[in-house]
Amino acid sequence: MADPSPPRDCSFADADWHALSRCWFPIAYAQEVGEKPLGARLLDMALVIWRTSSGVSVARDLCPHRGTPLSMGWVEDGAIVCPYHGFRYGPDGACRLVPAHPDRPIPPRLRLASFLAVERYGLVWTRLAGEMPAEEGLPVFPAWDDPAWQRITPPFVDIAGSPGRQMEGFLDVAHFAWVHTETFADPDNQVVPPYKVSPTGRGVEAQYWSTVPNWPKGLERPTPEGFLWLRHFEVFPPFSALLTIHFPGDDRLCILNAASPVAARRTRLFVPIAKNFGTDQPVEPVHAFNARIFAEDQAIVENQKPEDLPLDLAMEAHITADRMSVPYRQLLARMGLGRGFTA
Helix, strand or coil: CCCCCCCCCCCCCHHHHHHHHCCCEEEEEHHHCCCCCEEEEECCEEEEEEEECCEEEEEECCCCCCCCCHHHCEEECCEEECCCCCCEECCCCEEEECCCCCCCCCCCCCECCEEEEEEECCEEEEECCCCCCCCCCCCCCHHHHCCCCEEECCCCEEECCCHHHHHHHHHCCCCHHHHCCCCCCCCCCCCCCCCEEEECCCCEEEEEEECCCCCCCCCCCCCCCCCCEEEEEEEECCCEEEEEEECCCCCEEEEEEEEEEEECCEEEEECCEEECCCCCCCCHHHHHHHHHHHHHHHHHHCCCCCCCCCCCHHHCCCCHHHCCHHHHHHHHHHCCCCCCCCC
């Protein structure tokens, strides 16, 4: 099918919407998609997700007959059923049955606007335009597929702010001593040591060595004398990044920050996590710790001005500690997003 147009109530600049529509974004945790259709929203477009024996399907949440949301319906015999007149649509979006006229030809316009869908890292990903193969353009998260690692899917976080601002905050290492003092950081450990940012085939990466530990407050463990914590960031534009935290010994914690642009200033944040230690421990404490950290960030992101991430570097001041966020903004500009605005 042809690439879609921005929805009528689109909050994005037209060029930004078209640039972002060609990118993969998560819209749900795979475990949420069961027997009942699930509604979602991406780039101001209402979507419906459903599961059949063929896998997961994604389409506009709109029956082309009379505009009823299909997320109000159900799945039956591998088809999603419209609750208004019972029309049935297969995983490919084609109408299979019009109950009022079961023996008559089905009009060709009775076809859903369907989109590519893939399950990766416990998430359902989709893209609204383009024909890029499923594996191309998705973040890389090798630890997720290692059976020796524990996989954790904390609840998503809805943020009244732009994904660009949220992503830049995830990459920011200077805010630990100011924003995260209740969860893991030391308010007296404020200095950001020099670190290097390098280009990759997809984006940029940084290895940040510091004395800031990652133990949850109240659950601290002894840290070997002279030990430096390594936080390895890998950016997959536009709004995903993988953080690998190196604990003492061989313990590793991987966090995929996957910010989905619901609208220009609304973000649904998915954070699948994998760790190779304490793999038999319950996941609830990880959920709770994760929720506290991102709530601390959320309070900042929702109050930043301008709300959108300025890609014109002259619009905001920068310091040496920003050596990760500056190339990130440059990456987004090279994607064709507006210099003064991106969600």
